[in-house]
Amino acid sequence: MSERKLIMLPGPTNVPDRVMKAMTKPIISHRSVEFRRLFEEVEEGLRYVFQTKNDVYVLTASGTGGVECAINNVVSPGDNVVIPTFGVFSERAKDQVLRRGGMPIELTIEWGEAPTVERIREALEGREIKAILIVYNETSTGVIVRDLPKIGEAAKDSGALLIVDAISVLGGDKLPIDEWNVDVCVTGSQKCLACPPGLSMISVSERAWEVIEKTPARSYYFDLIEAKKHKVEKETPFTPALPLYYALNEALKIVKEEGLKKRIERHAICAKAFYEAIEAIGLKPFPKAESVRSNTVIAINAPQGVNVSEVLKLMDEKYGVVIAGGMGKLKRSMFRIGCMGMISQEEVMITINALERALNDVGFRLKLGEGIKAARSTFSRHA
Amino acid sequence: MSERKLIMLPGPTNVPDRVMKAMTKPIISHRSVEFRRLFEEVEEGLRYVFQTKNDVYVLTASGTGGVECAINNVVSPGDNVVIPTFGVFSERAKDQVLRRGGMPIELTIEWGEAPTVERIREALEGREIKAILIVYNETSTGVIVRDLPKIGEAAKDSGALLIVDAISVLGGDKLPIDEWNVDVCVTGSQKCLACPPGLSMISVSERAWEVIEKTPARSYYFDLIEAKKHKVEKETPFTPALPLYYALNEALKIVKEEGLKKRIERHAICAKAFYEAIEAIGLKPFPKAESVRSNTVIAINAPQGVNVSEVLKLMDEKYGVVIAGGMGKLKRSMFRIGCMGMISQEEVMITINALERALNDVGFRLKLGEGIKAARSTFSRHA
Numbered sequence: 001m002s003e004r005k006l007i008m009l010p011g012p013t014n015v016p017d018r019v020m021k022a023m024t025k026p027i028i029s030h031r032s033v034e035f036r037r038l039f040e041e042v043e044e045g046l047r048y049v050f051q052t053k054n055d056v057y058v059l060t061a062s063g064t065g066g067v068e069c070a071i072n073n074v075v076s077p078g079d080n081v082v083i084p085t086f087g088v089f090s091e092r093a094k095d096q097v098l099r100r101g102g103m104p105i106e107l108t109i110e111w112g113e114a115p116t117v118e119r120i121r122e123a124l125e126g127r128e129i130k131a132i133l134i135v136y137n138e139t140s141t142g143v144i145v146r147d148l149p150k151i152g153e154a155a156k157d158s159g160a161l162l163i164v165d166a167i168s169v170l171g172g173d174k175l176p177i178d179e180w181n182v183d184v185c186v187t188g189s190q191k192c193l194a195c196p197p198g199l200s201m202i203s204v205s206e207r208a209w210e211v212i213e214k215t216p217a218r219s220y221y222f223d224l225i226e227a228k229k230h231k232v233e234k235e236t237p238f239t240p241a242l243p244l245y246y247a248l249n250e251a252l253k254i255v256k257e258e259g260l261k262k263r264i265e266r267h268a269i270c271a272k273a274f275y276e277a278i279e280a281i282g283l284k285p286f287p288k289a290e291s292v293r294s295n296t297v298i299a300i301n302a303p304q305g306v307n308v309s310e311v312l313k314l315m316d317e318k319y320g321v322v323i324a325g326g327m328g329k330l331k332r333s334m335f336r337i338g339c340m341g342m343i344s345q346e347e348v349m350i351t352i353n354a355l356e357r358a359l360n361d362v363g364f365r366l367k368l369g370e371g372i373k374a375a376r377s378t379f380s381r382h383a
Numbered sequence: 384m385s386e387r388k389l390i391m392l393p394g395p396t397n398v399p400d401r402v403m404k405a406m407t408k409p410i411i412s413h414r415s416v417e418f419r420r421l422f423e424e425v426e427e428g429l430r431y432v433f434q435t436k437n438d439v440y441v442l443t444a445s446g447t448g449g450v451e452c453a454i455n456n457v458v459s460p461g462d463n464v465v466i467p468t469f470g471v472f473s474e475r476a477k478d479q480v481l482r483r484g485g486m487p488i489e490l491t492i493e494w495g496e497a498p499t500v501e502r503i504r505e506a507l508e509g510r511e512i513k514a515i516l517i518v519y520n521e522t523s524t525g526v527i528v529r530d531l532p533k534i535g536e537a538a539k540d541s542g543a544l545l546i547v548d549a550i551s552v553l554g555g556d557k558l559p560i561d562e563w564n565v566d567v568c569v570t571g572s573q574k575c576l577a578c579p580p581g582l583s584m585i586s587v588s589e590r591a592w593e594v595i596e597k598t599p600a601r602s603y604y605f606d607l608i609e610a611k612k613h614k615v616e617k618e619t620p621f622t623p624a625l626p627l628y629y630a631l632n633e634a635l636k637i638v639k640e641e642g643l644k645k646r647i648e649r650h651a652i653c654a655k656a657f658y659e660a661i662e663a664i665g666l667k668p669f670p671k672a673e674s675v676r677s678n679t680v681i682a683i684n685a686p687q688g689v690n691v692s693e694v695l696k697l698m699d700e701k702y703g704v705v706i707a708g709g710m711g712k713l714k715r716s717m718f719r720i721g722c723m724g725m726i727s728q729e730e731v732m733i734t735i736n737a738l739e740r741a742l743n744d745v746g747f748r749l750k751l752g753e754g755i756k757a758a759r760s761t762f763s764r765h766a
Contacts, residue, residue: 009412014410015410020406028705030580060448062621065604068602197413197443197623198581198627220447239445239573242579243627316415322412
């Protein structure tokens with residue numbers, strides 16, 4: 001367990017040593033001056049990466065907990081919520097709305113495609129809609145919703161709130177919360193921020209607060225009104241996962257040091273290298289249209305006759321690179337690579353090399369090195 | 384922030400270096416052989432400390448999240464739940480039952496006293512009760528419910544389930560889950576297990592499962608049925624807070640190495656030393672009856688005219704010992720000391736000394752050293 005593998009999952013990702021080390025800082029009281037200083041620093045770092053003046057909160061929970069928090073606070077039983085479903089996580093969000101007693105207006109979209117603003121505008125017509133819930137980056141299909149800024153306008157025009165699940169993308173692709181009219185945005189620590197898993201972060205707009213204050217009985221653990229009350233004292237309502245707070249603070253400092261713009265460009269170039277390498281190897285990305293391909297989750301169709309779990313096992317055990325298979329109905333027909341956080345030319349090259357070799361090992365016909373060559377060419381064009 | 388203070392809070396507590404260091408183990412996939420091994424080890428360690436053959440689950444959430452999980456899974460809207468309230472945490476649990484749509488049958492008990500089996504048996508009569516919810520150790524008042532085993536019998540006789548909030552006590556005082564008929568038990572990582580905060584652990588009996596399977600729509604994040612499904616694969620439904628899993632595993636190993644019996648005795652002796660020292664200083668424990676005084680949370684009445692926050696500040700900044708004040712309505716009239724986890728003669732002595740000196744500094748009349756002397760005498764009687 002001491003040998004460190006290259007973690008190229010769509011979360012958790014590789015974590016810089018600085019961030020790992022931050023977890024071992026001394027235990028302090030979560031009702032102390034020291035904690036309040038940490039709370040403030042984390043808040044400032046989050047506002048920077050969310051590009052927002054809105055309130056931001058940190059929850060001790062995974063991303064799914066963060067989405068539950070958003071739904072629980074905004075949606076009252078009986079409320080209509082427009083949800084395009086196009087993968088595991090958007091379907092999960094729909095289920096969460098149902099459990100809350102909300103009425104999902106589901107827009108079913110073929111997996112591998114992305115919802116468009118036209119479909120959303122259509123769904124908003126002729127009825128009262130409390131919120132639109134968009135999974136900005138479908139981790140299960142490697143699809144990103146490039147219409148999000150337009151959907152933000154549609155939400156604003158209609159009076160519906162816009163809830164965005166940005167778990168696998170915030171910090172790795174464009175998402176200016178205020179500029180795009182995102183009312184509630186959820187992300188996770190273990191994705192593009194390159195922090196260990198265990199925290200979920202959420203931003204809340206003024207418009208969202210107006211709704212939240214009228215929402216009836218909700219989860220206590222995820223009650224944003226409790227969080228807001230404690231924020232005045234720069235505290236959390238419940239004992240926070242302190243080591244992960246330290247880690248998040250360090251991870252956010254790294255984001256700031258690099259600069260968000262540069263960080264997003266880096267993700268885009270690495271993604272481009274992945275996609276070009278994949279095509280050079282003779283594989284196809286799962287999302288058909290180039291315009292919907294994610295820069296943070298690279299989803300690849302497994303070629304006919306190739307056993308996905310065999311390839312994953314070889315990559316892991318023989319080449320030391322951990323990537324993921326598909327999810328749900330795509331479990332055995334897809335590879336997914338995280339292009340997140342610390343991602344750089346080095347990780348891309350090592351991953352492509354391992355993928356080529358593992359595919360070669362299982363008898364898939366390819367010219368070894370073509371992927372590497374294509375990726376190198378991408379990087380040199382963008383150097 | 385680098386100077387390490389003695390953390391004598393009723394959680395989080397001091398964490399052994401071994402446990403802190405475990406957090407920096409490499410990031411791994413939570414769908415891997417390595418994680419499954421870790422999952423198994425943690426499960427085994429938890430079964431040992433819970434003294435149970437029941438299922439045990441780990442949630443990425445604070446203790447309040449664990450209590451919400453218990454309530455959400457067991458209580459259906461409209462269900463009667465008997466809850467004795469005698470402090471902040473039992474009142475919070477009542478609120479959580481209300482938010483779930485349950486009907487709390489509240490037994491109001493004076494703060495500083497503990498519920499008795501007689502009151503519980505009375506409340507069980509003549510109506511259908513889904514569950515009894517007992518806060519075994521009220522962190523806000525330093526009171527422990529010594530009738531718990533009898534309440535377990537009453538629950539079994541009546542057919543009601545017994546839910547126990549053991550957040551600030553499991554691993555530090557007696558709580559044989561199976562022997563005492565506890566159906567659902569919740570604890571937190573940052574208390575008597577001496578692990579950092581961020582995880583909540585929950586055990587579920589066969590009887591509880593029968594109820595849980597019939598409970599309607601509940602929180603997705605806290606859905607125990609999802610957790611049970613994934614347990615088959617030795618996985619969690621959502622990305623776990625991996626570094627805290629590593630830490631918990633190490634903390635549980637330490638419990639096993641010491642032995643639970645010895646660990647509980649150590650807590651009891653340290654508590655005795657605290658109580659004898661306190662009386663020697665001329666202070667009074669908040670719980671009147673000796674029989675209800677907690678061995679893990681030492682609650683002390685602040686003497687008339689003593690400013691609690693001034694004493695806390697002196698202890699922290701001048702003597703390097705962090706203890707807590709009261710909670711809720713007791714905020715300014717109480718000191719609370721955590722007697723948890725790594726607690727030993729050394730920590731007790733340093734804390735008593737700091738308390739004596741800080742009280743002396745603010746002008747409280749005491750003979751310096753009397754507390755220390757009393758505590759030393761306790762330890763020598765129990766050496």
